[in-house]
Amino acid sequence: EDERISILAEAQQKAQSEVEVIQEELRKTRRQLAQARQPLEVVDRIEETVRQIETTVEKPAQRQQVSREIPQAAKTRPIRLGDKVKLRTLGKEGIVSSLGEEQAEIMIGNLRVRVDLYDLELIGGQAQEKPVQPVHLKPVDFSTPSPGVELSLRGLTVDEAVEKLEHYLDRAYISGLPYARIVHGKGTGKLRDAVRQMVRTHPYVERFEAGGRSEGGDGVTIVFLVKS
Incomplete structure (x- = not known):
């Protein structure tokens, strides 16, 4: 599916x-x-x-004169990270994992899809018809412990490294780290290439570069994370 x-x-x-x-x-x-x-x-x-x-x-916006605006039901507020949305052209629901000016990345199960914002319909964002009684809750600390600014992938297979890096980037982004140092070593270059291929398109990574001479050179990749 x-x-x-x-x-x-x-x-x-x-x-x-x-x-x-x-x-x-x-x-x-x-x-x-x-x-x-x-x-x-x-x-x-x-x-x-x-x-x-x-x-x-x-593509409704270019056929049958359908507007590219977000549906009326979703105009109550702008779409935000973490919102549950419906993809109108695909008829599927997912969660907003990355948001840009014109496009967004949507997680549908384990699948990540990039779509135009006008194709999204916000679910559960409509105004309440009846006033809701306030509920008083105790403050909860949702802060995530920092995973540290360095992740070592040396000695792992490509699949193991990619899975470990995926979990690490999630935690690094949520905890608000500005950057991270990924140590993969030089070796044959397969692990380095897999790491850089992944971070090149990852929604939490703004940019990346090889480590400096004093940082491990080509055996290290420095990733700069988008602000959470």
């Missing part, structure tokens, strides 16, 4: 990108033909084909 959702999301984005490329090429061709005073019937026929392709791409 997770694989099917991922394939659908990727296929939708790819199809839309291809349609946009074709449309841009058609605009250029139409301008060139107009300047050369040539008939535009050929371009018209191609444009009709593109319109037929567009009807198969599930």
